[in-house]
Amino acid sequence: MAGATGSLLAGGIFILLLAGWLGQKYGLPPPPPKIAGIDLGTTYSSIGIYHAVTGETIILPDDLGKKSVPSVVAFLPNGTVLIGTRATEQQEHNPKRTIYDAKRFIGRNFEKNNKDFLSDQKRYPFKINLDSEGKAFFEIPLDSGTKNVYPEEIGSLIIGYLKSAAAKHLGVTLGQVVISCPAEFNEKQRNFTAKAAEIAEMEVRRVISEPTAAALAYGLHKKQGVENVVVVDLGGGTLDVSVLWLQGGVFVTQAMAGNNRLGGQDFNDRVQKHLISKIAEKFGKTIDNKEDIQQIRMEVEKGKIRLTNVPSTTISLNLKTVGKWNYELTRDEFETLNGDLLKAIELPITAALADANLDTADVDEIVLVGGSTQVPAVRKIVGRFFKKSANYGVDPELAVVTGASVQAGVIGGGWPLQVAAMELPAKRRKRHFFTEEQKENEKDRTISEL
């Protein structure tokens, strides 16, 4: 493996150097951007470009000013499609036709009685089904009949939305893309991620792993003496830890571990349950109205974001079941409610390091990705674990799209030259970890299915 890696590496670097030398020698003007970087995330998606003149990446907002667009697609009964914030805004009134988390199903085949799939079927308010090959699709009830939509089609609608948002800013349509996907994605999942872009009429120049993209966002490929990088990505519903080995601008994924049921949404669920039990205590009423639950869910999310800056915040509700009610949520209480979940972050980090044969002291750089790494307790835990603080400065929600855009710039031949950014495919499998609560649920599920 070392020999093959070495020669591949040397060949790639040589070509990049040659390209750079030719560019500088003949003083070619910087080309206009034509390749976008896209982060097609589970909960949020973004688009960016590499600006060849300034050497900066620019993340382009949509017409509502959002750089992170919710990965949500809604259908109205008459077939009208809403994407992003417009889809989330009407979600509570249209749960059966508002699709989120589609990425969790992309490029995967399921057995009819797969227990993860069965529990997903129950978990989501919209209908998911399997076709004869075991591919998941969403069943959307429309006035004109049921519409079946595949996960890659949901992806393509999101990509198309980002593409047109970018076109409005740039005055040109970007026809090519570097698109990111989780490091653990296999060939087929990468293929269907690429297919989503192709349906949106973008030529895929490269599919890049999210952790590699995040490392590129911090310019770690250009930094002296950096060899081992740990990327901790905590999003809405998944925790991914990757150990990257960096040699001469080439990233190799050495180890991956994670928990695909741990993220910001789980933190919210804890707070939501807590509020619902407080309401039961105070009013003697059970909250089971769908719109009430949705309202609590959204207000908890907003409260959590406020808590990243302040030690205490008021959650204001106006529920169908009990009317107006306020709750003062402190950061301490948030951390107590989520204590075991926060602690569970350490498990995959420990395992990934062990798989890569590294001690915490061997780790040169730590990169935090995903909105949930903005939770102060998460930063504290990671910092304490490595005894050093993580890279900061790039918005963790935009680190992946920033890196994908850097890669797009490199491929597009943007100057100044960056010797950088190649990636060798991971040969290792990701290790999965679960919290105690998840293990319990797992048991219940197995028993109830028997």
Ligand SMILES: *[C@@H]1O[C@H](CO)[C@@H](O)[C@H](O)[C@H]1NC(C)=O
């Ligand atoms: C579909 O319904 C929405 C909401 O009722 C309405 O705003 C929109 O104009 C309709 N679109 C068409 C094509 O009829």
Ligand SMILES: *[C@@H]1O[C@H](CO)[C@@H](O)[C@H](O)[C@H]1NC(C)=O
């Ligand atoms: C996906 O896989 C199919 C079949 O193996 C192949 O024909 C196609 O080119 C692949 N598409 C991409 C974008 O990789």
